[in-house]
Amino acid sequence: MKGMVVVLLALALQPVSPLAPEATSAGVGRLDADAADGSSHTLELRRLSVDATVRGDAAETRVEHVFWNPTEEVLQGTFRFPLPDEAVLVGLAMEVEGRMVDGELVEREKAQRVYEQIVDGMRDPALLEWDGGSVFKLRVFPIEPMAEKRVVIRYVSPLRRDPRKGWQYVYPVGASTDLGGFRLTLDGEVRWDATSFPARSEIALDVPRDRWPSPVQREETDEATYTAVRVRPDWTLVPPPPDAVRTRRHVLVLLDDSRSALESRPLALQALQVILDSLDGRDRFRVSAFDITVREQTDAFVPFTREAAAQAMDFARSLEPDGASDLSLALRHAGRVAAALSPADRTGLEVVYLGDGSPTWGETGRDALVALAAQELPGVVFHSIALGRGGDAGVLRALSGATGGRFEQPRRLQDVTRLAATLPHVRRLRVLRDARVVAPEGHGVLPDGARTLFEDDDWQVIVRSPKGAAPDTLVLEGRTALGPFRQVLETRTATEGGFLVPRYGAHAVAALEGALAERDDVVRASLQYGVMSRHTAFLVLESEEAFARFQIRRREAQETRVSGGDLESTGEEASLSPDRIQPGDPEVRIPAPADARAVTVTFPFGETKVARYEPALGAWTVRFLIDQDTPDGVYHVYVRITHASGRVELLRLAYTVDTEAPAVAVSWRWAAGRSRTYLIEARQIATEVPLSPVDGAAGESRVATILEDARRVDVRLPDGEVLSLGLTRPGLFRGYWRPRRPLQAPVTLTVVATDRALNSRTARVTLDPHPPAAASR
Amino acid sequence: MTLLLALVLAPAVEAFTSTADVRACRPLADGRVLAATAGGLVVYGPDLEPERVWTSFDGLPGTDVKAIEVSADGATVWAGGEYGVSVLRLGESRWKELATARSVGALLLDEDRLLIGTDGGLDVVDARTGAGRQRFDLPRDHARGPRPLVTSFARTPGGIQVGTSRGLWTWDGSGMRPAAGVVPSPYVHVVASAGSRTLAGTVGGLAEIGRGRVVATAEVRALLRIEGGWLAGTMGEGLRRLADAGPEQAVPFPSRYVTALGRHGDTTCAGTTEGTFVRRGADGAWRHARVTGPPSNDVSALALDGERLWVGTFDRGLAAYEGGRWRVVSGVDERVNGLAVEGARLWVATARGLVTVERETSTVRHEAEGLPADDVHAVAALRGGGVLAGTARGAALVRAGGVESLVKTGAPAEATWAVAEGPDGSLWLGTTNGLYRYRAGAALVRFSVASGHLRDNWVTSIAFEGAAVWVGTYAGGVSRLTFGARNAASADPGPGDAHVNPAGLGVFDGRVWAATMSGLMSLARGEEAWRIHAGAAPGRDVTAVVTAGGSVWVASRDGLARWPAAFRP
Incomplete structure (x- = not known):
């Protein structure tokens, strides 16, 4: 086997400069904002909340970023999020006028058309596009003055398998500065909650052994x-590899010198050093840098010496990555180099590629590049070391796989060190x-x-x-x-x-893109599986009406359905997802098998109903009415499932009857950055109500404080117009009003606050026409 | 015994109820069978034809009768319902109120006392007069929240066992205490005792109290002592025989959902969700007593089409009443929310799409066909053909050319519970966020609590009277909108906190009618106060009112009523 025998142990002996932050940034987004004067700066990331759910050998991670605009200006910005390794982006949500709105995956050109069409309107949509490799870019506007802006990213990623510790959930923290607030929840359990967190770190949480995934x-x-x-x-x-006599190695290093390689340059230099340190005096090497042209340190293979290696490193350091990346050119160059060797020397030829694997010039199709490599380098092993976040591992993996070469994707110093430890044994590995x-x-x-x-x-x-x-x-x-x-x-x-659908979808999209399939086919696959591609984008619009207006179908219903908490399930197969009661005709959905003998639901008011199976939903359903005289409180419904086998499963579902209307305190002040405009603010007043415990804790009274169940606040202005305030955060609503003429006398507003159960309270509030100036935080 | 053949006068009102859901049954000595049903108390003759169906119109404490008790001599019958207990004695034609109570779930005659199981406890009254009331409360877990319901009684040597939705209790005459013994689930449907054995049927199975033994896993709703064992009526597994010594066995029976059992002599009755079955002798065949009325008492919508009355129910489908007969219409989802007649077509708003019924063919439209959502709350016919439909996520026009979602042209994507076409052709959309007036090409106008036009934003019904718009809401009664010279709208709020049911408003006979959860109300032109029409329907929660040919049909959650032209509710 022609392998890469690289002595990377040397890496441990030599001082290695710290890896550049950009080379390892992942898992944390950044919001760069542009001010009116043209200046640009990165907004402070006030809080980062990570919520992960493990299933099988993968996890879905929801990352909520809360940025802070300290200026008095309305800003616009670009949010960038580098996905962790092997992660698949599956969701985006952004705060629009105080409400979190989920994005929808749309064909990219259509998304851009919609974006451009309404960008001049009162509200800007948000468009998340693939910025190349594993980086995604989102245009954001408006970023209100002296206010927070929330962006939520969801992705699916595989667990890491550590040889000693088993399976782990890993969350990389790669930010430019330390985090002001950080919280990580795994499977509902808070695992980290800090007011300060190091900018560059990694959290690895062990998965319990009883949850380790099977093969x-x-x-x-x-x-x-x-x-x-x-x-x-x-x-x-x-068969094991033969104990072959070590022959002289000819190592050709192809160093990607294009613009996209800039980010990973420090790691590339370290990897090059590792490769050179693996050689000894019998070997020869040659370093070729390429973008859309090839530049070489020498025009022939040179014997390895320390001096020659140092000169090669100097050459590499002297390069200034720029331009496009023509991988096909590099392969043809390697082919000419190989052709110039004698047959004996060609048997010891190893090509080692260092770069991000993103061809942007010449031939770019994966399959075409693999065919080219087979044509130019028959029988030659092509090893790939994929570097940088903007990389396309698929192309490199395919090239190495087709030629019998090794594919590695080091991200950190530890990865390179590990690579160093394994590469000396590559020749002795079965393949x-x-x-x-x-x-x-x-x-x-x-x-x-x-x-x-x-x-x-x-x-x-x-x-x-x-x-x-x-x-x-x-x-x-x-x-x-x-x-x-x-x-x-x-x-x-x-x-x-564990989240197999988006993971399969990511492979499907990659395969289509690699084969340069028709754009429509890529789009279809992307939308089918809900994963991004080069031809699709996530689009966030201001409201559900806007999505409907542009005929953008929502993959997931934005309206919740009734369910309840499963509190006493004796089995693991049927359960009810938690939710709240919607006004109207609540419906119970029970995900029991279609062949269950019977599913009955007993209600607290004495009625028992027989559920019916709905094939379209894959669930049993029954609907019921809540009598108008039902007192407030928590009620329980018993669901009994008699399975085909005779096994009985008993579940209990809770729902809450709430007729308590919310109360809000209303104030206003001058809006920063907006002339003669009031910022009206309504803050929900906490109300205390007795709580019904779930299970008989007789005699024990408990009280709950209702803080944040208000859903809408409407304000009738003096001119008769009704302003709907936006939800800035739970319990806080805001809106802007610019009177036609300056106000002189106190103003009385009618305020209607409505909660999730559609209870509403009307109040009148009189406000001073000359409120204080905007408060600084 | 001819007790239960009450004198029947020409009624001022006709009640139409379903007698399918049986709560309790009791054969009588004369071969008749009493069945307490969700549609009233039925007397079946020996031929199992219904001789009489009593409802609230006859003095029952609610049409839905949950419990019955009969004196040993058969001369007196007590019936318990949603609002108390009434009694009928030999020679009387009308039920008399004995005691008021909420949610009577069980009755037991104990010498000269009547035990009444209610919402939250047990009342004991004089069985003849209702006097001397004593109350025994069941403890609640907390101050706010549901009170436990009493579901059954059983007489045992240790006292009266009381089955409730919160477990098993014992009443010893002076108080209530938790009964000894573990039950599989706290919700006890039935308790029965014979000899030294006491059984409790719960949601989780059947247990023998005192021995801590679970006898069966079936959800037992009814128990009847028979020779050598018990007959158990279950939800989902029909009838089962439990031998005192021996295994449990299934008993061939036509229905899987048995909710009641009773016996007198060699006659056994079994109540189910599909009516009452009767067997004479231990091995006789089960015969089905005829079920009358619409498919369900919970009527959610009405529509008149000439002589035909279309009846939509909450979860038992669509039926037609014509020529004195009921006919169930197939091919329509059973959860009917609204009805509209458009020419020869009937449009049905259901929880799973908008259905068109024409002749015997039904067609369904879903979100896939362009509706904003599958859950269609309301439908109204358009003068130019087609209908306007309100769904859980906005409204749509459905016409010959197809479905046109109004959300795409600026209408709100809100849950739309009421729709109507105005006299000027504008479309009115009643949502959970107020009332909208929609005109193609014009600005959308919203009327809400904040704008001062409504007292509740959840609009459930819309009706027109000339240029005025009547708006019914969930929690804010009825408002009347009128429009001034400059098209500015003003409001004249209607009565109090009435909960107006979806499509519950109607304008006819010079009055505005409102079907509310507290009953039927109306307001005549020139009157200031709404009139409450008590007893207009078999149930208090009135859901619809329509008129044709002088008759007025009033629907409720406990059945229908028809008032002939000579009478008015």
């Missing part, structure tokens, strides 16, 4: 069944070339394409099957030194999968 996981949706399989070849069937997983017809396997599997590789594929038809087995095929390899993988037994 096969499964997830069912309404349309299909997804199966994730960790591929573990039976290495006893793969399976052209490895691919084959499923029965009608099932899709991603990622597709052949790859090279080394003994210590961790590879997972996801299979999409018709609903309810997951395959019982898959076949792993490949090549070894002895010939064809075939192994049957058992997939019948599976545990619950």
